[in-house]
Amino acid sequence: MDNSVSPMPEAPLAMMEVEKTPSSTPMHDCPPPPDKRYDDDEKSTWQCGSWCEYIFVVVTSSILLLSAIVMTVFWVIFYRQGYSLEDPGKEFNFHPTLMIAGYITFAGFSVLLYRICRCCSNLIVKLCHTFFHACAIPCIVLGFLAVFDSKNQTATPHFYSLHSWLGLICMGLFAFQFVIGFFSFLVLLCCENATYKFRSTMVPIHASVGVATFMLAIGAAITGFTEKALNDIGRDTYSTMVEEGIIINSIAIILIALGILVPFAVRRTNSPASFKVYVTETI
């Protein structure tokens, strides 16, 4: 990681050191060696165990994030008659696909970037993070419109189920996060020294609410899949362990695995031996 392209190049050294080694305890006043950097140290302490864990977490999470959307598309095409804007039933099928793409795959990769991109500057990671989240927005909006229009056409009531309640909360949090993140961590960089304190206060809040939104999206998805299985396959058929039921359950299990792995990956200290700063706790 190249510190020269840090988003805070003009920040005072003391300030930068706080960012680089926030996990050091203030118990005793031992000044950090001036030419020793967090990132240099990080490289040297990255032993085999850390690399294995890094590769395991990144590769497994990436496979699961892609599997979730691929399996959803597979399920819709082969078991739900595919996509169409003409038929309300097929129009509905855009909903799970776009929501999984937006809330899980794009948002998941966006969160995971802080773990994957260990060799890029912080600003590049932030821009990629914003880009992935920006890609998620049309998916979520169109996914919402798909189910809204599909239900309107079949005169089905809206917003009565737990799934819809969770989905609405999730959309609100997502919008809040995007606006706060965009202004706090990109726009306010125009006067970065003056806004340093505010931005550093916002980092753990943004990270925690972001992980909570991701978990909430998974909660909404698994209740949605349960609804779909009971309403469309039907309880009697579902209980005979039909193929479609197993596929739906498997997609949901993948989402649950992501709900455990992604927050773990992004919150994990860089090296098990040194209890370093969380990757989400850099500005």
Added chain:
Amino acid sequence: MDNSVSPMPEAPLAMMEVEKTPSSTPMHDCPPPPDKRYDDDEKSTWQCGSWCEYIFVVVTSSILLLSAIVMTVFWVIFYRQGYSLEDPGKEFNFHPTLMIAGYITFAGFSVLLYRICRCCSNLIVKLCHTFFHACAIPCIVLGFLAVFDSKNQTATPHFYSLHSWLGLICMGLFAFQFVIGFFSFLVLLCCENATYKFRSTMVPIHASVGVATFMLAIGAAITGFTEKALNDIGRDTYSTMVEEGIIINSIAIILIALGILVPFAVRRTNSPASFKVYVTETI
């Protein structure tokens, strides 16, 4: 917090310091002052913000943990005809009640103890943690038997739904955690110096798997509530926003809030200003 009743009274000082200040970076060799303790420092850095956060987190989590079980009992008694071993439908009602009591309320308080009990010795907290989890076991076993027997009587197939898959994984993880936790953190204390390294390796694993089990239990519960709403209230009635539907959704929202708050509470650093060790990362 009294260090003299630490579970490792005979551990070498260096070893104890590692436990007390694991968040300190190994970047430079600055020996910790011998008479300065992590706990002393912690008290001094507990400013108003930390106390407010502590009280908010503990009080809110406790209210939500109790609300979850109280609202479930209320729902069963007033909307599901209460409990009985004679009737399969009423026998089933033991299932949500006991599972919420075991997986959520007892397990939640058990996890939260590490945040609540700031003035007790580590050993007492561990014993209380074990006690709460031991209370959860009969709830979970009886809750499982209740649904198994109820379904047998009505000839309903088992283990086809996402809810049951999540429930089974959750039971496996819970049993694994209890056995590992009991042996690692209580039995192995008989030769604590010899087992220190093993136990300190197990702490973050036990904490992470424990939080994952709690989240999985919440996932199982919200899919269970969705199933119950669609199967027993029926989609058409549920979609008219009947009282029971709103109550079921509200219980699930409480569980989701717990799924966000409890892991946050237990993983939160003690003081926002000092990036301290996680409360779960003490042995």
